[in-house]
Amino acid sequence: MEYVRFGRSSLRVSRIGLGAMGIGSPSWRKWILEENEARPILRTAVEAGINLIDTCDFYSSGASETVLGNALWDYASRDEIVLATKLGNPMSRHANARGYSRKHVISAVDASLARLKTDYIDLLQTHIWQPDTDLEELVVAFDDLVTSGKVRYVGATTMPAWAFVHCVSLAKQMGRTPFASMQCEYNICHREAERELLPFCREYDIAIVPFSPLARGFLCADRRKAANHTVRHESDDYTLKHYHRPGDFMAQKRVAQIAEKHGVEPAQIALAWAxxxxxxxxxxxxxxxxxxxxxxVAALNARLDDDDNRVLIDTYETRPLDVRTH
Incomplete structure (x- = not known):
């Protein structure tokens, strides 16, 4: 496994990270795995040297964090894992059980720590964007959690570029802990982050940890064929809404062709591109x-040439300017 610096920090993370959205309770989403099914995945990841594990309090209404807390520490010491989680989505019906108020942020972290069975979170991130957020309150609350020792680093997910830039600026002005990372949707079919977010992160050496590099499995096979249907594809309305454009299917076709050329799986080509x-x-x-x-892990050895890259990027269809899709 290769390890790289986490942006400007001295923290080192594995070149790929394991996302735990698919771990938790199938009562939340049909494709989700319960603990007994998730354990072989966690063990394989740890044994392969993956040290970045990413989850969220919202996944399976907290069950993803609970499964990690129950299982992950059987395969790895706390010190060797860079554990990331997120907050912001509704965790209950009352008005303050969501968003980025100081009240919710601190309560959510305490709840996550209990479920994860740990004393600290390595990377705490915002989750879904809330347009009415007081960004100064968010920056201060996140910094206070770092000062308290409950959190080591802070970052953001799916935040509009202007808001992310403002948060970084506020932290610098106030002498508070700056966002160390951006987790945004990014793959061959979804490249809106290239407009503003990625250039900003590169300029200021902010870690970029993209999610959905396989486009939620869309790039792994032609889902129009019945033989390639999966429970997730059939029930994930996001995939159907956002990854069924003509350009997306062309991208999937090109991924398959390049995978055949290199003698690897399409998923490895999609990940290698990212x-x-x-x-x-x-x-x-x-x-x-x-x-x-x-x-x-095998995708780390896949080497795309310039022609492969050009063929893949030429399939792209831009998306409308919208903060919800970047």
Whole structure:
């Protein structure tokens, strides 16, 4: 396994990270794995040297964190894992059970620590964007959690570029802990982050940990064919809404062709493409089988040439300017 610096910090993370959205409770999403099914995946990841594990309090309504707390420490010491989680999505029905008020941020972290069975979170990130957020309150609350020792680093996810830039600026002005990372959707079919977010992160040496490098599995196979249907694809409305454009299917076709040329799996080509892009620190991939982890690790050895890269990027269809999709 290769390890790289986490942006400007001296922290080192594995070149790929394991996302735990698929771990938790199938009552939340049909494709989610319970603890007994998740354990082989976690063990395979740890044994392969993956040290960045990313989850969220919202995943399976907290069950993803609970499963990690129950299982992960059987395979790894706390010190060797860079554990990341997120907050911001609704965790209850009352008005303050979501968003980025100081009240919710601190309460959410305490709840995550209990579920994860740990004394600290390595990387605390915002999750879904809330347009009415008081950014100064957010920056101060995150910094106070670092000062308290409950959190080591802070970052953001799916935040509009203007808000992210403002948060970084506020932290600098107030002498507070700056965001060390940006986790944004980024893959061959979804490249809106290239407009503003990625250039800013590269300029200021902020870690980029993209999620969905395989486009939620869309790039792994032609899902129009019944033989390639999966439970997730059939029930994930996000994939159907955002990854069924003509250009997306052309990208999937080109991925398959290049995979055949190199004698590897399409998923490895999609991941290798993300790894090849400037400034990318550690793409976060999901796995529902241990072999998915093995495949992702093998993608580290896949080498796309300039022609491969050009063929892939030429398929791209831009998306409308919208803060929800970057």
């Amino acid at each position: 790894l090849r892009q400037p400034g990318i620190t550690s793409p976060i991939f999901g796995a529902t089988k241990a072999e998915h982890v093995t495949s992702a």
